[in-house]
Amino acid sequence: MDIQSNLGPVCDILLAANNVCSLTGAGISAESGVPTFRGKDGLWKTYRAEQLATPMAFIQDPRLIWEWYDWRRGIIASKEPNDGHKVLVEWEALFPNFALITQNIDGLHQRAGSKNVIELHGNIWKQRCTSENTLIENHDVPLEEIPPHCETCGALLRPHVVWFGESLDGSILQQSFHLSAACDVMFSIGTSAVVQPAASLPLSAAEHGAKIIEVNPDPTPLTDFADFSFRAKSGEFLPVLNDELKKRTHQKKE
Numbered sequence: 362m363d364i365q366s367n368l369g370p371v372c373d374i375l376l377a378a379n380n381v382c383s384l385t386g387a388g389i390s391a392e393s394g395v396p397t398f399r400g401k402d403g404l405w406k407t408y409r410a411e412q413l414a415t416p417m418a419f420i421q422d423p424r425l426i427w428e429w430y431d432w433r434r435g436i437i438a439s440k441e442p443n444d445g446h447k448v449l450v451e452w453e454a455l456f457p458n459f460a461l462i463t464q465n466i467d468g469l470h471q472r473a474g475s476k477n478v479i480e481l482h483g484n485i486w487k488q489r490c491t492s493e494n495t496l497i498e499n500h501d502v503p504l505e506e507i508p509p510h511c512e513t514c515g516a517l518l519r520p521h522v523v524w525f526g527e528s529l530d531g532s533i534l535q536q537s538f539h540l541s542a543a544c545d546v547m548f549s550i551g552t553s554a555v556v557q558p559a560a561s562l563p564l565s566a567a568e569h570g571a572k573i574i575e576v577n578p579d580p581t582p583l584t585d586f587a588d589f590s591f592r593a594k595s596g597e598f599l600p601v602l603n604d605e606l607k608k609r610t611h612q613k614k615e
């Protein structure tokens with residue numbers, strides 16, 4: 362889809378919108394240097410993420426799984442949010458109601474300055490006691506102890522993330538589907554749109570009449586359902602769209 366000729370129509374839709382929602386995936390952090398989940402850089406040792414991000418893998422070898430998360434934490438801690446993250450921070454103030462729903466666990470949206478981030482799959486900087494279910498936040502890089510143990514009861518800690526085969530937090534999921542159904546525009550940014558139930562959010566938005574805008578260098582299963590699908594990197598495209606939006610907002614005020 363040609364960017365220049367479609368910026369105008371997209372801006373018109375956004376400037377008329379009250380509720381704007383954005384679903385992000387690993388691709389929005391790619392330009393920060395964080396490996397995506399399924400990209401060629403997504404491998405660790407000889408394992409694919411889907412083999413490691415499961416409860417069974419953790420039960421079988423908690424040390425291996427924590428080594429993987431420790432490696433990811435080290436990479437994320439050394440990177441910075443990119444211009445794509447920063448545009449979404451601006452949109453919290455620009456639109457009357459802006460909702461940011463992310464599949465990412467890297468915390469880069471928060472580090473960029475986004476205040477209200479709905480984390481569907483948890484957060485790599487939080488750990489949960491496997492016995493008491495208590496939550497702690499820990500930013501040590503590298504981790505002092507692998508695998509880490511609860512200081513209160515000594516039980517194993519696990520990453521506070523949602524693994525494959527695990528259900529998402531019911532209230533977070535309900536809130537996300539409510540926001541998707543209520544929005545006028547839904548962005549799908551940097552996600553391969555294959556992981557459920559997150560991938561159903563833009564489809565739910567479309568069913569309720571929202572315009573769908575996808576930003577991804579590659580086509581995805583969502584592409585055919587999108588009103589606009591830009592073959593672009595989010596860190597490059599979002600600032601271009603944001604500049605055009607601000608120009609038109611300024612013109613509107615004159």
Ligand code: BV8
Binds near residue numbers: 526554558
């Ligand atoms: C659930 C946290 C109910 C962990 C993640 C069989 C058994 C059990 C379950 C299933 C099953 N079959 C299907 C399922 C459901 C399963 C699922 O969807 N599987 C898929 C793979 C088919 N889902 C679940 O299990 C979910 N739970 O359904 O519970 C249940 C319970 C029991 C039994 C059945 C059902 C839980 C899913 C959550 C899993 N946890 N992460 C961790 O991170 O360690 S998911 C993981 O994938 C990440 O969170 C990631 O965010 C997410 C989605 O991936 P993407 O973000 O899209 O990343 P990806 O690499 O795929 O794509 C990146 C994209 O960016 C690409 O398109 C690329 O082109 C683009 N890109 C690259 N550069 C840029 C860019 N875009 C823009 N700019 C750039 N510069």
